[in-house]
Amino acid sequence: MARTTETLEVGGHSLSLSNRDKVLWPEDGYTKGDLVEYYRLAAPYILPQIADRPLTLQRYPDGIDGPSFFEKNAPKYLPGWIPTVTVKSEFGRSETVRFVLCNDEATLVYVANLAAIVLHVWTSRAQTLDNPDFLFFDLDPGDGCTLATLAKVAVGLRETLGEIGLQPLVKSSGGSGLHVAIPLTPRYSYEFCKGFAELVARTLNGRLPALTTLQRSPAKRPAGTVYLDYVQVGKGKTLVAPFSVRARAKAPVSMPLGWDEVEAMTRKRAKDTEGEFARFTLKNAPPLMKERAALWGGKAWKEQPLEAALKKARQAWQ
């Protein structure tokens, strides 16, 4: 295939885009050009969500069927105008990791041109790296888990959080599961948030023992249950950003959902959950995003303190 390069002016930066016609989704025929176009349309909605968050790129240079790799460290050839944040590696002693911060459309286009299909972000922002501004639960349906079961667990989680005065948001992961998040006042440590998430997960597991599992080893999870993943809360742990595309057939995107939609799913008969969430794709999502962004951001994004919630939990759940 002939290599093509073209130049695109975005926000005062001249970006050279290579191989727009490279097919990234062989089954659907979507190209890198389509990915760039999608992220340009998504920019006004995705940027408020990912700005200032250390970004991990999941790159698929040869398309979704080819090898992929996670890129935390900003590439050396990163243009100087793209901001980064340097974080001490959690593991290595003296190592640091320089993360890209994707704060404008030009950076988003630059990143998409690297065939970074999936954007993973931290749950804290550069100004308060040690204090997450949201806490999330990854509801991961296991083998044989129906859409209705997954939705029931999500609704159960919402009710459980409601008892202690917390209002969560929900979005599809873009794959088979749901992400439920509580926006926080960024002043709690990751350790505290992890403990809090565990408290909620154990409580919910106690209420819905047949529908949920806390079993970390996939092989040991009972069939048909939802894994309540609270282990994903931690410094350096990431979440697939809302509106991020996934490297799966049909190019589904992670989409904010309304709780009424999730309630409706508890009555649906669908056997698998992926089909339901693959409704939102790189092709059809853009016109929906404005409305959807209001479900995971804007006024819906209410930073909530946890002191009162913990107090209530001590009274209600003892």
Next chain:
Amino acid sequence: MAHAIWSGAINFGLVTIPVKLQTAIRTNDLRFNFLHKKDEGRINNVRRCSLDGEDVTYDDIVRGYEYEKGHYVILSDDDLKSVNPEATQSVDIVQFVELSEINPMYFDKPYYLEPDKRGRHAYALLREALKTSGKVGIAKVVIRSREHLAALKPNGDALVLELMHFADEIVDQSSLEFPASETPHENEMKVAKMLIDTMTEPFDAEQFKDTYREQVLAMIEARAAGKQTEAAPTKAPRRDNVVNLMDVLQKSLEASKKERSVGARGDAKSSAEKPKKTTKRKTSAA
């Protein structure tokens, strides 16, 4: 899974049968990730230029053939394509032969040919004709831009395209040492034959399992379970767990409050300070 490798056609004589080329062999290999021994971090492959030490993306990589030490001829995808006589997506039958004429060592990898709606009749006809004649077709086929030699064989209701090795790929066995044929002792031969007879039974592929794979998977499961108990002890009754957890959280909250009130007296790092949303960001020092 039903994702075809390509859609094309079988050509023989003047007949064209539209077909899809489908994978027939699943690789069940266990996939391991390479991890850093001390911290279990995933190992990334980095393509780094040996001259300037820069990391290189796939877009900036070309193929070079070292024709002389340190000297390369660069060949682009287009160059390689131009060599392929006709990279058509077709199975071109060049002759038919008796299956028994082909030494099984030549067979490499089978694919299914799935007929298109329009081609079902001709497909079935070719398959039946092959079955009745006991012959297989020898064809040329292009897969992933390379031309292969292949045999077209009937297999139940399917036509299977079995890729074959070219003659020069097979190692000449005269390059190794094997005993020449000799007339064995009659009794020895009798015993050997008897042994073979007693161990003869119908071949049933299902009977053989990849035990290595199963054993390694069992080992992985056991280890993961061990890690599990280490990481999150769930032995204590759940109720106690939740209550303990609440106590720990309460203490942690009180401790951090104390810290914050100390910080408020002049520690710039005070986490009580409200973060500004979009402006000021910590940029890299480098």
